Amino acid sequence: MKLARLGPVGAEVPVLVDGDSILDLRGVVEDIGPRALSPEGLQEIRDAKNSLPSFKSAAGARVGAPISRPGAVYCIGMNYAAHAAESGAEPPRKPIMFLKPPNTVVGAYDSVEIPRRSLRTDWEVELAVVIGSRALYLDSQEDAAACIAGYALANDISEREFQLELSGGQWSKGKSSPGFTPLGPWLVTADEVDPSRLDLRSSVNGEARQASSTSDLIFSVEYIVCYLSQFAALDPGDVILTGTPDGVALSGRFPYLVAGDVVDLEIPGLGHQRQVFGQA
Template identity: 45%
Template sequence: MKLIRFGAEGQEKPGVIINDTWYDVSHLVNDYNEAFFADDAINQLQKDIEKGGLSEVAKTTRLGAAMARPSKLVCVGLNYIDHAKETDAEIPTEPILFFKATSAIVGPNDNVIIPKNSKKTDWEVELALVIGKKASYVSEEDALNHVAGYVLHNDYSEREFQIERNGQWVKGKSCDTFAPLGPFIATPDEIEDVHNLRLWLTVNGNKVQDGNTANLIFNIPFLVSYISQFMTLLPGDVITTGTPAGVGLGMKPEPWYLNEGDVVELGIDGLGSSKQHVKAYTKQ
């Protein structure tokens, strides 16, 4: 099943995609949030959908983030060898974890805003997963039973804030609009092999990232198990699993970054694609 949220910002309703057609299911569920995933409502929703009687949603409708704001968005850094090498970082022996503020979450095709005083806004196509069942001290063998689905994520990063301003990476990761999620959450049955998915990203039509999840240093079961040793993962929480080579920071001979007017497109096999137009910060 493919889960979407559609409508104006702050007024999104839950929906599904069936055979490439969008449908409203807001009469069946309130939202794709912690309560929904905790209650294993996906199975009930599937049964209700099979009864028919759904209203179509026009594809011109805005898509919001594919899930309501989660309790946390946990990020894994340097999880592809080629990306670690391009940034002159050591290959990690354990996952590098950091947080991204959930206030950064936006719809998949919303504009990305270059933050005030930013000089180094960068892109990162990533596979993210959504937790479907509370996870605390879970084993690798049981980890996938705690995954509700997978979603496309662009882990935008302000490299000066992240690297040159001291402290944790969270400062360079959490600016408004820096976490477009979607277009949809794909339940695990939609994905044949989560460890063999092509992921790509273009800037102004030029392909800069072209990788495969087969090259993850730490795979999905390991990450869910590992993170659950340090914190309880709640239903609806998001784990984003790292990016392959091709980010602006790693460009040779010199890094280059996003400017107003640029267009970023990205996608992952089985998880659709998204597009963000780059806008400069303006005082609200």
């Protein structure tokens, strides 16, 4: 299933995307949040699919993030060997975790402002994991897979000076500006996705930047969820960004973003994003 949220900021409507049909989920769930993402909630949506009405206002509606505000956004750094190399680092032996504020999550086509004083704003196409069942002290990667509600496309936008030179020793300062986590356009439930075989692509102003596959992940999705559960309780609706491949501006091969730049990202099956960047 493809789940999405359409409408103005703060007034998004939960919908089911079924081919060319956009179906209104308000009679089944209040929003795409923790209850809807639970195994029971997803089953209720499946059971109601054939009786859902069309969402009459779909044409031209803003595409919001496919889930309501998550409790936490966990991120894994340096999870592609080539990206670690272009960043001047050795591939990690254990997952590197940092956090982004939940209020950075926006829709796939929302505009994003480059922060004040920023000269090094960067793009990062990533696979996002959305948790559906509470995960704490999991015993196996099989248990981890059972806790995943679905997957989405994400852009882990980063300000590299804030992240690396003004950080004080951790990365979140460069990850926390408004709009720095475009998510969606939709969430695809876990039963329809093989997270180990997804292509990731990004471009800036129509010029290719990143082109890789999750088959090159250092740490698999299931390993990441199991590993993080040893240190934190992952709750339904939480998001995990699994890392970005090589091809970012930090490599020195491409210029950083400036006002007017257009970033396109895609994971086939999980959709397309486009952000137009402005200046705060």
